[in-house]
Amino acid sequence: MTTQQSPARAFAAARPAMRAEQAHNATTLLLIVAMALAALMMTALPSRAQNAGQGSFADLVDQVGDSVVNITTTSLVASATGPGPQVPPGSPLEDFFNDFMERQGPGNGPDQRQPRRANALGSGFVISEDGFIVTNNHVIVGADEIMIEFRSGLELPATVIGTDENTDLALLKVDPAEPLPFVTFGDSDVMRVGDWVMAMGNPLGQGFSVSAGIVSARERALSGAYDDFIQTDAAINRGNSGGPLFNMEGEVIGVNTAILSPNGGSIGIGFSMASNVVNPVISQLQEFGETRRGWLGVRIQDVTADIAEGLGLEVAAGALVTDVPTGPAMDAGMEVGDVITSFDGSPVEDTRGLVRIVGQSPVGDTVRVVVMRDGATQTLLVTLGRRETEERVAFPDPGQDAPEPENVTFLGLTLMPLTDELRAENDVQDVEGGLLISAVDPSSEAADRGLMAGDVITEVGQEPVADMAAFRARVTQAEGAGQKSLLLLIRRAGNPRFVALPIGDSE
Numbered sequence: 001m002t003t004q005q006s007p008a009r010a011f012a013a014a015r016p017a018m019r020a021e022q023a024h025n026a027t028t029l030l031l032i033v034a035m036a037l038a039a040l041m042m043t044a045l046p047s048r049a050q051n052a053g054q055g056s057f058a059d060l061v062d063q064v065g066d067s068v069v070n071i072t073t074t075s076l077v078a079s080a081t082g083p084g085p086q087v088p089p090g091s092p093l094e095d096f097f098n099d100f101m102e103r104q105g106p107g108n109g110p111d112q113r114q115p116r117r118a119n120a121l122g123s124g125f126v127i128s129e130d131g132f133i134v135t136n137n138h139v140i141v142g143a144d145e146i147m148i149e150f151r152s153g154l155e156l157p158a159t160v161i162g163t164d165e166n167t168d169l170a171l172l173k174v175d176p177a178e179p180l181p182f183v184t185f186g187d188s189d190v191m192r193v194g195d196w197v198m199a200m201g202n203p204l205g206q207g208f209s210v211s212a213g214i215v216s217a218r219e220r221a222l223s224g225a226y227d228d229f230i231q232t233d234a235a236i237n238r239g240n241s242g243g244p245l246f247n248m249e250g251e252v253i254g255v256n257t258a259i260l261s262p263n264g265g266s267i268g269i270g271f272s273m274a275s276n277v278v279n280p281v282i283s284q285l286q287e288f289g290e291t292r293r294g295w296l297g298v299r300i301q302d303v304t305a306d307i308a309e310g311l312g313l314e315v316a317a318g319a320l321v322t323d324v325p326t327g328p329a330m331d332a333g334m335e336v337g338d339v340i341t342s343f344d345g346s347p348v349e350d351t352r353g354l355v356r357i358v359g360q361s362p363v364g365d366t367v368r369v370v371v372m373r374d375g376a377t378q379t380l381l382v383t384l385g386r387r388e389t390e391e392r393v394a395f396p397d398p399g400q401d402a403p404e405p406e407n408v409t410f411l412g413l414t415l416m417p418l419t420d421e422l423r424a425e426n427d428v429q430d431v432e433g434g435l436l437i438s439a440v441d442p443s444s445e446a447a448d449r450g451l452m453a454g455d456v457i458t459e460v461g462q463e464p465v466a467d468m469a470a471f472r473a474r475v476t477q478a479e480g481a482g483q484k485s486l487l488l489l490i491r492r493a494g495n496p497r498f499v500a501l502p503i504g505d506s507e
Contacts, residue, residue: 057198057212064250065210066151066181068243070202071122071135071158071172073143123201123243124148124172125252127282129179131156133172134282135242136257137163140170148174151208162285167226167273168257170242171285183244186251188230188274191215199234199256199270201243211235213268220271222258225355229271230254236270245272254278280360294361295387296369297327299496300351303339306449306500310461310487311339312375319354321371322489322496327390332382334371336489336496337462341377342370359387410471411501412444413437413451417467426456427494433466434458437490445502452492459489475503 122139126132133148140146146158156174163170174180191197195215203209213234220229232245236256245254254272261267284291300319308316318339324330340348344367348354361367363386370379409415418426418434428434437455440447457465460474478486485500 057210060198060246060248060250061200061210064183064244064246065200065208067126067183068151068200068208069124069126069133070149070207071124071139071242072147072149073120073122073140074145074147075118075120075142121202121205121239122241123239123256125200125242125244126180126182127184128182131174131176131180132161132286133158133174134244134255134278135170135172136255137165137168137170139242140172146172148172150180162289162291164281164285164291166224166291167277167281168224169255169273169278169281169285171282183246183250183252185275185279186247186249186253188228188253188276191218191230191247191253193217196248197230197232197234197253198246198248199232199236199240199243199272200246201236201240201256203235203237203239205239216269218274221352222271225352226277226359227352228274228277228356229257230274232270232272233268234270235266235268236272237266238264240270251275252278277356291388292363293359293387294363294365294384295328295390296354296358296382297325297329297385297390298334298340299323300340300354301497302350304500306485306502307487307498310483310485310498310500311337311372313339313372317341317350318348318372319351320498322498328382328385329369329380332369332380334369334380334382335373336459337498338371338373338378340369340371342368344368358384409441410468411475411503412441412446414439414453415457415468415471418456426454426491428456428458428491431456431458431491433464433470435465435468435471449499449501451488451490451499451501454492456491457488458491458496459487461486462489479503 120139120143122135124133124135124139127134140160141163146160148156148158150156154176156176158172158174161171161173193215196212197215198210198212200208200210203211211234213232215230216233217231220231221227222229230245230253232254234245236259240256241258243256244252245256247253253275255275255278256270256272258271259266260269260271281291299322301322303311303313303316303318303320305316307320308314311320318341321329321334321336321338321340324334324336340354342348343354343357344361344365346357348357361384363384366381366383368379369382370377414437415435416422416438418428418431418436422436423431423434426436435457437451437453437457439453440451457471459465460471461478463470463474465471465474475486484502486503488499488501490497490499
């Protein structure tokens with residue numbers, strides 16, 4: 001007799017087996033998903049990151065290494081003007097020291113020493129098969145002899161084709177018997193923070209050396225008007241100056257120039273001048289032996305939030321014109337107080353960006369410059385001059401004399417009308433009217449905004465001022481309009497600058 005099992009009991013008996021099968025299936029599914037994700041991630045990684053993960057830059061070194069050179073310079077160091085070694089008067093060694101210095105002959109006493117030969121080391125890289133070499137200006141400045149050593153052991157003397165102090169670049173030339181291996185410039189603007197880079201050079205005189213790292217930051221500025229440095233953690237030391245910073249395609253995207261270090265050695269903060277700054281400079285040095293930068297002919301300053309509020313601008317951007325001497329901008333109708341927002345179709349974010357784009361523009365080109373003036377935009381056509389020849393004529397060095405103070409106080413400022421004598425002393429002969437700041441309350445908003453004794457106020461709220469009555473009237477007008485700050489145009493040692501001064505209760 002056959003006994004039938006109820007469906008409920010049959011399901012209960014089969015449940016453990018079903019659970020085991022479900023767990024097995026889930027585990028299998030998870031493994032499949034994990035393997036798929038791993039394969040997807042490997043295919044998504046850029047090839048350069050995969051190569052770096054393998055821990056070898058050897059193929060890249062083989063590709064570009066022969067184009068990197070060591071540079072040795074020799075120069076004659078002039079006699080020291082300061083005192084030489086000394087011993088305390090009355091010391092037991094005093095007679096011995098004096099006898100020794102006398103035996104050295106004339107010109108070797110404590111206050112005079114013989115000129116001597118000095119050597120310096122640096123790096124560079126070849127950019128053409130006929131022997132043009134890029135390096136830093138500070139590597140070769142003042143050198144009497146420059147010797148280039150190639151990776152193969154070949155040594156050739158070099159001559160200087162041209163230099164540019166503004167970007168610390170130099171172009172050299174050797175005359176090889178055979179074509180040289182060379183490298184090309186890449187586009188530094190496409191480099192991203194985190195991209196792999198490789199530096200090559202002659203650190204501390206150790207010869208051809210390679211270090212690798214990443215782009216740590218971009219658009220760093222140190223001290224120059226045209227600065228655009230790539231920051232990297234690739235080891236850069238003394239002697240690396242002038243050497244190349246490569247991307248993973250073997251293109252030069254920077255010239256190693258400086259490091260930030262408390263001890264003179266690499267701590268992982270190195271700076272390479274971006275190739276998109278270097279390339280046009282080197283092209284001009286190669287063609288002309290000098291730079292020929294475009295020149296707009298204005299003095300400018302950044303638009304801060306306070307200045308934007310004083311001008312009634314919605315955005316704190318652009319370059320505020322503080323002076324327009326005789327030159328291209330004046331010929332085009334540009335005025336003090338204009339805010340340059342666009343140059344030749346490119347937006348202007350700040351003064352640094354404007355200086356760079358103007359400097360890279362060809363001399364003699366006529367470009368469209370868009371400015372904000374009295375709340376509306378105007379387009380001016382400016383024919384660019386050449387900065388190297390016109391800037392010094394337009395902006396001569398000012399004098400530094402300051403006037404005697406006088407006590408008349410308003411908004412924390414001690415003011416006095418300009419006389420002809422004070423105009424001459426402060427290099428503002430072209431200013432009619434104007435007020436001289438003879439003292440600043442150190443606890444005032446004026447002091448916080450950087451106003452100083454000796455500054456000359458030429459405009460208040462973009463209107464000329466000739467006396468205190470005009471100054472007070474402009475303040476009252478601004479307060480009545482609900483403005484939080486008042487825009488002052490000042491001259492300091494002859495140089496103009498806008499300052500936004502907060503207004504409120506006055507004395």
